[in-house]
Structure formats: structure tokens, C-alpha cells
């Protein structure tokens with residue numbers, strides 16, 4: 413053994429160490445401590461087929477994107493990470509790598525509206541059938557399995573109802589069914605929850621949200637537990653072409669470095685806001701997995717490090733819900749989530765409008781908060797004023 417090797421390869425590094433260093437060794441050409449933005453489409457070859465460092469064309473691979481992909485794989489504990497132009501591009505690549513027309517997918521009956529639209533308006537016309545099932549009910553999931561079921565698709569916590577699914581239990585159902593368990597880990601992020609450790613086969617992210625963390629970039633990712641599946645996904649990533657560009661990859665890498673400290677604050681602020689909302693007379697119900705009476709509380713406590721920065725609540729009426737959304741000042745009225753700034757929205761008319769009339773329709777009196785990392789006293793004051 414070379415005595416200069418600084419770290420035993422067997423040592424499992426902690427999350428923040430991986431987030432800051434995995435895939436991000438100082439640049440070999442200059443020593444730059446942060447991976448540069450390789451804003452380039454093609455690479456000089458030393459003789460025909462003589463690639464330096466394996467790069468030939470940036471759809472296939474780009475060094476800035478590689479840095480992000482390695483970092484994503486290591487922070488989720490997977491064999492292979494792949495980064496895409498958006499979360500939905502990642503979902504589409506997964507769907508079309510694993511499924512053929514005639515196959516079947518089980519999806520949550522409460523999920524991101526765009527995910528439902530992808531299944532209902534793109535995958536189904538292409539020939540992939542799907543069934544929305546309440547994932548909290550393991551027997552219902554088992555009953556929905558068909559011989560041609562290829563994926564059990566999980567979101568936990570769900571968007572926007574903050575439902576919790578038991579990843580380990582669903583992994584067992586998927587294993588028995590010969591299907592893949594895919595977990596959309598966007599709401600929790602790898603800092604709070606590591607689905608591959610619980611038996612999932614592939615993790616899906618909208619890196620637009622907590623991983624990017626600053627509302628300045630749209631991106632998506634897939635992380636596969638198994639190198640074979642990773643290879644097949646990488647083939648489709650290149651063949652279909654919806655890759656993340658170098659600047660987007662760089663912004664996302666910059667975001668992931670601080671994910672742990674940001675997430676600690678998101679969670680702490682969310683807990684204070686939940687405490688206020690549960691006591692407020694204008695609020696009918698607060699949906700947050702950290703509440704002991706939340707039906708998924710025990711499972712969330714088991715599989716998550718903390719309960720996250722997303723909070724939903726129900727008002728007495730649709731009008732009251734819309735009114736709150738339009739009265740906050742610090743909580744900005746807008747779609748998306750996971751950034752340092754707090755956001756508020758009305759899912760029924762905004763993010764989940766495309767699910768109207770479907771099994772995924774959301775209650776009209778629902779308000780969703782993405783609790784940011786501002787001073788919590790200011791956030792509490794803003795919400796209390798809007799509720800009054």
C-alpha cells in the first residue's frame with residue numbers, strides 16, 4: 413500500500429463530504445478547485461479515435477456534467493448517475509428505457525402533476541398502461557400488479573399532499589413482481605432519504621428543486637443502483653439526447669455542495685411554521701409528515717432523517733385558500749419549490765391544474781408552502797398577516 417494514499421477507500425464518507433468532493437477533484441490541467449464550466453461541444457482527437465480523457469462529443473459526455481453525475485451517484489449511494497435537461501426528461505428516459513408498448517406501470521394516486529401528465533398524455537398514447545394506486549396501502553399495490561408490470565413508481569413525500577410511502581415494503585412488492593422500484597426523491601433529497609439503501613432500483617430527481625436549491629436552473633437526474641441498468645439508461649440518455657448543458661450542470665453542482673446545511677434550515681423553519689398553522693383558527697388541517705397524527709409519520713420517521721421543508725394546509729374554502737396565496741409578501745406566489753426563498757401556491761389552480769378531473773385531482777382548499785431559509789420570525793409574521 414502506498415503510504416501517501418490519504419484515505420482508506422473502504423471508509424464510507426459522510427453526506428456533506430461527498431456533496432463537496434465526489435467527482436470534483438481539482439482540475440488536472442490547472443488545479444482549479446471547482447470543476448470548470450466546459451462550455452464545449454466537441455473535443456480534439458489525437459489521431460482518428462484517439463480520445464483524451466474519453467470525451468468526443470458533449471451530448472455523449474461533458475466533463476462538467478460528468479462531475480455532477482458522479483456526485484449524484486455517490487450522494488444517493490448508486491452505481492451510476494445521469495443528469496438531464498429537466499426532471500421530466502429524466503422520467504421520460506427511465507420510462508422509455510424500461511417499458512415497451514403493452515407494458516404496465518403502477519403510479520401513485522397522489523403525485524407531481526407533470527408526472528401524471530407524462531403517463532396519461534404521452535406514455536399511454538404510446539401504449540404503456542398505468543394504474544394510479546394509493547401507495548400507503550401495500551395490499552392495494554400488490555393487488556394492482558400484473559404480469560406485465562415493469563415499474564412501481566413511488567413519490568415520497570408526495571406532491572402536494574405530503575403522503576408517505578414505505579420504500580422498503582414497496583421494494584419487496586416490486587422484487588416479487590419482477591418490476592423495478594423507481595422513487596422520485598425530489599421532496600426529500602438525498603440528504604434526508606436514500607431510497608437505494610432501502611431497496612429501490614432507481615432514484616428520480618427534479619434537481620430544479622432542493623438539489624439546485626436557488627431557483628436558477630431546471631434539471632433532472634436518474635441514479636441507478638445496478639451498473640447494468642445504469643448502462644441502459646446512459647444509452648438512452650445519449651440516444652434521446654435530453655442532457656443537462658455544462659452551465660446547468662455547474663449550477664446544480666454548486667447547489668448540491670450546500671444541500672445539507674440548507675436542508676437543516678428548511679426543516680427547522682418548516683417545523684416552526686407547522687406549529688403556528690396547527691394552532692391557527694383559520695386553518696382546517698395541516699399536512700406535514702412530522703406531525704404525530706400524520707398517517708405516514710412512523711414510516712417517515714424510520715426512513716427520513718427529518719421531515720422536510722414542504723408544508724401543505726387546508727383552509728375552509730377555495731376562496732380562503734386563494735386569498736392566503738395572494739396576500740403573503742415574503743412567501744412569493746409561484747410554482748416550483750426547494751429554493752432558498754419561500755414560495756406559496758394554490759395546487760388546484762397552479763401546479764396540479766393538469767390533474768383536474770383525474771384520480772390525482774387535489775382539494776380546492778389546499779395551499780402548498782415551500783418553506784425557505786429566511787429568518788423564521790419574518791416568515792411567521794408574513795403568514796399570520798395573510799391568514800388574518
Ligand SMILES: *Cc1c(COP(=O)(O)O)cnc(C)c1O
Pocket residue numbers: 498499500501524526527567571596598599617618619620621630631632
Ligand atoms: C418538479 C417536479 C418534477 C418535474 O421536474 P422538472 O425539473 O420540473 O421537469 C418531478 N417530480 C417532482 C416531485 C417535482 O416536484
